[in-house]
Amino acid sequence: MTPTDEHRPYLRIATEEAWAPTEMIDLYRRHLSEGTIADIGFHSLMGYFLGSAHPQPRAVVERLHAAAERRLADMDSAGIDHQVMALTAPGTQVLDAEEGARIARIANDRLSELCRAHPTRFSALAAVSYEDVDAAVAELRRAVRELGLKGLILNDHIRGSHIDDPRFAPLLAALEELDVPLYLHPNTPPDRMIEPYREAGLDGAVHGFGASAGLHLLRIITSGIFDRHPRLRLVVGHLGEGLPFWLHRIDHMHAKQVASGRYERIKPLRQPPSEYFRTSIWLTTSGMPWAPAILFTRDVIGADRVMYAMDYPYQFDAAEVQAQDALPLSDTEKADFFENIARRVFRLEF
Known part of the structure; x- marks a missing residue:
């Protein structure tokens, strides 16, 4: 428990919390200076x-790569008991295979050290370079x-590229084998998509993050x-990057596309697209501390599928933390929302 609300009968676990090693920030600065990464979104964002x-x-x-003490002080001031940290976007995904693998290994080692030093306060997700799938599987296992x-x-x-490309299948199989989740986080849209967004400042x-990540989710x-x-x-x-609002229309139009055979890529699924939100997907509230949206999403995909995050x-x-703590939920429901779902999905044992 944090000192701000010591009588609260549940922990607040924030599940989409960004982090970066100094080595990656320095590498990004060099690439920006030398113009050696062509990605439009990288230049816009970083x-x-x-x-x-x-x-x-x-x-x-400063906060992305500050010492743990600053992060912990921020968590205490906001009433956050535990963070699930991950390498910030774009992470390794604008880097070539060699640079990406080096940064992923540094990030994984450093995050593991932080988690061992503060086991009740931090957990973390792994990074890999997706450019070499076999090497990515090996690094994920490590x-x-x-x-x-x-x-x-x-x-x-x-x-x-997107994770539905068949070349990434061994990595998805490794996630199943290891019994750990994949976290889909936004980034600026790829070059083939970004220009109308960039010219409008969007x-x-x-909006661009959600449009791109929502497309990726629907492709999955x-x-x-x-x-x-x-x-x-x-x-x-x-x-869910806006998709819960569209689920009825997605199901309806997907069924029509399957029936008509309009697209080679659209094949029958074992269940309607919306059902995967209830069987395979969990959503967090990162960046969306708005009660109407949270309550709607809990209603349409199930309260056991929506958990807290800060971003x-x-x-x-x-x-924003206090606003979500004021949601019209019982203490039991809040315990699931803030703590128990995260424990189950990420297998947290602290």
């Missing part, structure tokens, strides 16, 4: 956070079995990944 003099992005970057990490972060598209969290469902990997657990932030340090606001 060019802003690492180049702006405004205090807000500067504070975010991170889970040797380092004790609790899942795998996927920062949206992989230099324009390529970031205001309609490609049949959950039918081929039935034990795969997928966690998605921001209340630290990008959206660090203690008032």
Whole structure:
């Protein structure tokens, strides 16, 4: 329990909390300076956070790789008992195989050290370089079995590719084997998608993130990944990137597409697309501390599928924590929302 509300009968576990090693920040700065990464979204996103003099992005970057003491102080001030940390977007996914593998290994080792030093306060997800799938499987196994990490972060598209590409099937099988979840986190849209968003100033969290990650999520469902990997657990932030609102229409139109044979990629699934939200997908409230949206999402996909997240340090606001604690839920329901679902999905044992 944090000192702010010691009589609270549940812990608050925040499940989408960003972190970065200094080595990755330094590498990003070098690539930005030298122009050696062509990705438009990388320059828009990291060019802003690492180049702006405004205090807000500067504070975010400082918190991303600050010493644990600062993160813990922020958690205590907001009433957060435990964070599930992951490598911030775009992570390794703008880097080549060699650089990505090096950063993933550094991140996994460092996160494991933080979790061992503060076992009741921190858990973490593994990072891999998706450029070499065999090496990614090996690093995931090391991170889970040797380092004790609790899942795998996927920062949206992989230099324009998506996880439904058949070449990533061994990695999905490894997640099933290891019994850990995949966390789909947003990033700026890929080059083939980003330009209308960027020219309107909408390529970031205001909409571009959700549009791109929502597309990725829908591709995962309609490609049949959950039918081929039935034990795969997928966690998605921001209340599912808007898809819960569309579930009826998605089911209706998907059935029409299957019946008509309009698209080669759209095949029959074992259940309607919406059902995978109730059998294979969990959502977090990261960046979405809005009671109507949270309650609606709990209603349409099930209260056991929605858990708390803050989105630290990008959206660090203690008032948002209190707003979600004020949801019209019983203490038992809040215990599930803030603590127990996260424990079950990420197999947390502290």
